[in-house]
Amino acid sequence: MTDLKTQINSQSSNKKVSPPVKKPGSFLGSMNLAVTLLVMLSIASVIGTVLKQGQAPQDYIVQFGPFWADVFNVLGLFNVYGAMWFVLVLIFLLISTSVCVYRNAPTFIKDMKQFSEKLSHTALKHQPNHISFVTQMPLEKQQNYASALLQHNGYKTKTYRREDGSVTVAGLKGSWNRLGYLFTHISIIIICLGALLDSNLLLKYRELTGNLQAETRAVSLDEIDQKSWLSADNLSFRGSINIPEGGDADILFLPYEEGFLVQQLPFKIVNKNFRVEYYDTGMPKSFESDLILIAPELDKPIEATIAVNHPLYYKNYAIYQSSFGDGGTELQLKIHALKSPRTTPLKLETTINRVEPLKTPDGKFNIELNDFKMHNIVPATEEQMAQTGKKMHNNGPTIIFKVRNEQGKAWEYENYIVPSMQEGRLFYMTGVRTLNSEPFRYMFIPADEKRSKERFFQFLALLNNPVESVEIFSRLYPKGENTTDESYQLQQNLLKQLLILFRAKGYEGIKHFIESSIPSEDQEKVTQYYFQQVSFALQTLYLEVLKREGVISGHDNDISDFNKRWFEDALRAISSLSQYGPPMYFEVENFTQIQSTGLQITKSPGKNIVYFGSAMLIIGVFFLFYVRQRRVWVHIKPNDKKANNYETTVAAKDNKNLPETKKEFDTFANKILMFNQQTFDKPATLD
């Protein structure tokens, strides 16, 4: 057996096949063009992911400077996937593949069926693998053996007898490999066509011919230009719409170029209810909408619940859960005037997404109610984690709104509706900022014993009322016997001035006043005295508030630790009021949440075509890689000079010339040689 192996000396060679003659279209269908296009497509895709697409032009100018922003824009790099050259690459890919298929398909199909059994002896000797030897085994036996051997190994065989008495047994296996080539390439064409059907090519055409134009203004529906409307028979689209709970819609907005288009739908969608469910970690578990679909052709409306990953399919439309937001939550607000001595707040009934004008002694303002959030999940502090054992903490609902003055300057607020625990005490948080890019700066309004803000606003109102404050001082601390009228008056005045100063600018304000109006050698003494006086005044007023509340019966009562802490917290809040913007605090007294669901609706006639193409591609790829087209020939030629003497040639070819090919060939050749040797001691080897 081992000697045999050396004897076989099979001559596998990797001879280069001579290049085919150039045919028309050979450039379009060439491998070089195909690989170039594939590489171009890759590079374009890289650009598309690295450069943020479809941003506002200013953003690009800031990022790249005006020159490069302009160059990139002309090259279409800010909208690569819609750029003309990108579309051209895709079209050439389509053409190149089509030409390749067109050129190769007939040959390949023929190749799949034919056994090449008529190949001449010389041609066989030019196959990548071949061997010849002389044998005396009868022809018929050889022929039968070769057929059986090949068939046993899964080959189909065909036998051909020539006039000179020679016989060829030709075997063919794995012709589906060729099918693989056809499948993969045809599938690429099918996928591209399907995708084209779903692209906005038709819209581009309508835009070029002038009867379509994107709407770029933010205007109400009835003001939108007729040229920006698309009728319900539009071939394909993908757009989105927000529908508040209880509301309905029969249109979609399609983002297009720098604006949008309005797509008319052939049905109406009602949003009955939208829900978010949460895990105990505070992460959202599900987003669901209960929808009703009403269409003229339906006897009964369709009711369905959709969720992320569970869309509703109706005819060739699909309705997806894609986002959510506020759909106009109803709010009952109390507006506390922070500089007023009165404690009755202004009441306002409104909804999110509205703008409310407000006239105040400090000027006219517009209140823009932007958002309501039911949950504000933040990483838990260590304190909270110890309490609840959870990593996340819910700070409860908030409203987000802007207060804009007549000059257009706006302060944005985020007000929490329920108090949250900080170092064991409850506070109502309210955040403010003037720039979108800044984080909110928070003020903490301490909750009183009833968990309300009532006491805080009572105390604040009293501080805002110097006249009443002075009355309280004089009632509690009447003029002593050894004080002159004048100095008593001065004392009262000082308290009043200090209170006004504190209320306007906090402790910092008093300090600043001393530094700017008292000679430096007296500053220290005066500071001490003033601070003593102002804290005396503040304490007195605080005790008065407690007494009015009925917590204490007289100013000499002891007060609880809680109330002491509250006082410090309140003063901290009040002294930061000067940074809080326009002097108003918006308290949410009551709310009814109304959410909106964000739906994406598509009509995608190309989808099933693309899926069909994809299935074909996968099948094709497997045929291509896991089926090898192999041919084996056994040629038996009688020697015209000697009877019972034959020259037998075994040859093989594999369209993929892998190491396996040679091994397989060697096995076949060995077997045939062994078979022929059975009756003869010395086979003579040719070649």
Add this chain to the structure above:
Amino acid sequence: MQQETYLDEFKNADKNAFTLRDATWIAFVLFGTLYAWIQYGSLMDGYEIGILIGTSLTVIWLGRFWKSMQGFTVLVSLVTMLALWTYHAHGNLITANEEAFFLRFLISSQSAIMWMNALFVLATFTYFLALYNKSSFTYKTARSMVWAASVFGTVGMMVRWRESYLINPEYGHIPVSTLYEVFILFVVMTAIMYLYYEQRYKTRALGGFVMLIISAAVGFILWYTFGKDAHVIQPLVPALKSYWMKIHVPANFVGYGAFSIAAMIGIAYLVTEKTLKKNPNSAFANRMPSLEVMDDVMYKTISLGFAFFTIATVLGAMWAAEAWGGYWSWDPKETWALIVWLNYAAWLHIRMSKGWRGTPMAWWAFIGLLITTFAFLGVNMFLSGLHSYGEL
């Protein structure tokens, strides 16, 4: 006399003899499937029963195609059952992973994964030692380590699956949804695929090279575990609750794993070729498989990877169609998957049609891995998009 008998060799030889071992194997898998169905069938819907049957058939096929998978599957099943049983014996409380000895030190998902990590790193050194001392025994040891690591890794994933339900039934999910989980999937898939190629093409000298990338991934897993607490089981965000994910992700990782093997063989090829150029009788090159074999295995792994990556990308598109409302949105992750696909399509075209072999293809396979790595990791780190999971 010979007239009648000379074709007997073909008549008697049954093409694919069906042995007792095959029957036992099929019975084992069917029994396991039935058991899973009895245990959890009431919780499954139509899709999941479909997936169960599909998995069962795939495992049967895999075991018949590659016998070593049979022992592997049996071992993984038994050890997993032992872990689940231990949890059961401790009242199905997740805290059992601290109390029960077996779980704590061996087969709770966290411990099993740590064993896997350690064994993979050890195997890397052992493979290189074997390359150095040419000892068959050392090679066998290295190979056993990789098998053991793969068993631990697979058990770790199976147990983690169960643990996610023990923590809170609402959290329960198959562990293929976070970056941490898919990294484990990646190392196990890559290792098992490599073992197949090693056995089939006698390429054990390549073991060290392939294990290098696995060790790199293990390094990442360790950093991710200790630096970022990424191993903690979290519930799934709504976008990831999809049947598509369960097949999309594993298909993707067959692709990634195969491409990684190809790239590492590419490196081995380049190193060997360089040594041969300097010294045709180099002892190192003598120990390596021949250049032709490396070239061939590189081609085979890339074909396999390409086929599965194609499936994965198509599944991803179908998932996107269901979750985002469009099968293709030019989202960065999608786009990079396309880039990876196009790259290997070009590689295969050049090889199949132009007949390029050897050095340029080895370089290209290596560059392909860089592109793949960016698609796998870089996109999540540097580009924002709809693919929300697995931020670093």
